[in-house]
Amino acid sequence: MKKYTTIGGVALAATLMLTACGGGTPSGPASQKAEEAGGDISKLISVNAKEAKDLEQGGTLTLPTVDLGPDFNNSSNVGNSAATSAVLTPVNPAGMSSGGIGGCWKLDYNGKAEPNKDFCEEVKSEVKDGKQTITIKVNEKATWNDGTPIDVKTFENTWKMSRGEDKAIDIVNPGSYPFVESVTAGANDKEVIVTTSKPVYPLEDLFFGLIHPAVNNAETFNNGFAGNMHPEWMAGPFKVEKYDSTAKTVTMIPNDKWWGQKPVLERIIWRQMEPSATIAAFKNGEIDATDARTLSRYKQLEGTKNAEVRRGQRLFAGGLNLNAERPALTDVAVRKAIFTAVDRKAIRDVRFNGLNWSEESSGSMMLMPFSEYYQDNYPVKDTGAEAAKKVLTDAGYTANDKGIMAKDGVPVSFKVTYFGDDPTQAATSQTLQKQLQAAGMDVSIDQRGDADFQKVLGSRDFDLTISGYTVSADATSGVKQFYESTTNENKLGDAELDAEIERLATIADDAERNKAAMEVEKQHMEKYFSMGTVLNGPEIQFVRTGLANYGPSLFKSLSNVPDWTTIGWEKGAKK
Known part of the structure; x- marks a missing residue:
């Protein structure tokens, strides 16, 4: 199952990422380029690997999370967020429906x-x-x-x-x-x-x-986990010691009923925090890791004592998440015009400004560009404001007295929703807004708090969001979630594509099956224009010095922790 997440800020305490090099310079992060197919992915792993027996036994790890519920069923649409899964993995690997x-x-x-x-x-x-x-x-x-x-x-x-x-x-x-x-x-x-x-x-x-x-x-299933973690229905190396909805914290300790390898840490604390609060919290030693995926955050965190930078590529795809069931976006011509108006490179330039990161292609919701099965399925080649206006004109829209494209007296008008208060997030949304406005659309900005992310996405309370999903190594489950007509959130699709989705799940050969999934995505995007990948992006993480077996882990971990039983502190660094 793919988990939804934001393009920036602190979507989870230690979001999905890949790391190619560690550390930054006083002038900014080290230069890095996204890996393409055939790249050496061993360079994308950085966890400070240590044997558990060589670590100091005990200690506490404190991590931030943008969401702490309110729904703790990560298999439901309302609870389907990367942040929720990250919080639950130490205490319930039995129930995790995606991740490592x-x-x-x-x-x-x-x-x-x-x-x-x-x-x-x-x-x-x-x-x-x-x-x-x-x-x-x-x-x-x-x-x-x-x-x-x-x-x-x-x-x-x-x-x-x-x-x-x-x-x-x-x-x-x-x-x-x-x-x-x-x-x-x-x-x-x-x-x-x-x-x-x-x-x-x-x-x-x-x-x-x-x-x-x-x-x-x-x-x-739907309502039983609202505000209730139900630790009795879990199984894992840690257990919930206390969930405090008022203080917005969850404390976890080793599970005395666990039959597997015993964990090194004696306590994990998750704190729900707005991204802006995590910067001071990390600098003051209150939390042990936080992301720096935007230049503003990086500059504020740079120079923090007893810290190191781990950076790489994030397992993420997204940028254009359209709600085709909203009145403003039910017409496929409007959705196609949005895709056509977007200058993906310009948005990436804004989003990655100052991070010394570049990527050439980000055109699939299901696979990363470094996958041998990847292909760029973005459905529009001729882009720009005039091309987008032509899409609308061909569909019967004309400019009204305010210059807004309209049909039957109804203007193309909707909101772009983004989460958090990071300046780069705001600039990214404003760039998208201007591109759409240039194409004759009436577009306003809807800013929400990071803590509202799960609620807004789960209840589909948006027109278009700057968000996306985690990416897996195999496209088979993703193609059904995103493109099967009765499964995808927009209920867009057709019998022909549904039949091909059903067929490809029976293909034993990995290459053949993933190629078939890529072709379904290509056809669905060209017909329905419901989700568009604008970027994948880097992951830049500031981590407390001495923390072992934590960091960019490719597909092995949803929460940057390859194995919750082995994460811990090097001797002398115990907290």
Whole structure:
């Protein structure tokens, strides 16, 4: 599942990123260029890797988050944010539905999946007569915090809640679950036999994230996590010690019921903070990491004592997130005109000003440019104000007495929403606004607080946002989430594309399957113009000196922590 996030500010405490070099200079960050296909991705990892046994045992890690709820179900549309997932991963890797670890699976830095043996010791697949049988050996010790065994009942409930059959359940993406015919016990309840109506690929599209058997109806799934973390329905190396909605903090400590590797840290503290507050908090030693993805933030953080800079490329795609169900944007001609009016390079120049970062292409919502399967699917080649006006003119729009393009007396008028108070964020939004205004559109700015991000996106309370989604190594789940007509948030698509999306999930060959997904994206963008990738961008992180096993981790981590049990402080740096 792709998680939505903003293009800047502090969307999460330690957002998805890749790092090629460390440190900046007094005049600004070191020069860096985005990796293209075939690049050496080993240069994009920087975590200060240390063996857990060599670290000082104990210590506290304090991180900021832009969101702290209010909904803690990361599998629902309302709770589907990168920030929520980052907060939940230490205490509930069993339930994570995306990122570097979740349920039966964990990813390496390249995005290759293997069984997460804390929960699923072995996953075997056999295809016979066009049908697939998947046998899962569940860890005998795997148990939810309330004592409920993680066994066949958990897997059956995960399938039933995720398959999309009950339309009242607010799932983000049914993925391959509709292809599952049955989930039954094998030799015992810890052996799970999954049969499918047709082969499913990649295999990790199933049970990447498990749902507690108690979360078995739409009311509990949709509303049961509002303001309630439900730690009893979790399983992980840490547990929630205290959730304080007034102080906007969550404290986590080692889970005495955890059967896997014991964590190094004795405490994790998450603090909900506006991005502007994180700068002083980091400089004063109140938090241990914060991002510097804009020049303003970098300059304010530069020179902080007992800190180092880790930088690289972010696993992010976005910039144009259109709500096609809003009255102003229901006409595909208007959406096409928006795509046509946008000068992507000009926006990137503003967004990356002073960061010594450049990227040539950012044209897919599903894959990064360094992926061997990537292609630039941005649907418009002839761009600019006049080209955009022609799109509208050809669709029957004419300029009114104020110079605004209108049809049947209704002008093209909408708002661009962005989050936070960073000057670069404001400048980026204003640049987009001017490009659209030059094309004859009446566009105003709607500024919201960073803490409103999850609520605004989850409730679809916007026309167009400067936001996007995290990016995975494989496009199969993304193509369904973004482009299948009954799954994507705009409900845009058609039977022909839906059939191709269903077919590609049965393709075993990774290259062939991802190529097919790229072609679906290309066709959907050309027909419907609902999401447009303007940028990917860098990740620049200021980190407290001595923090080990933390940092840019490619696909291995959603929260910059490759393994929450090994993160800790070097000896002498313990906090």
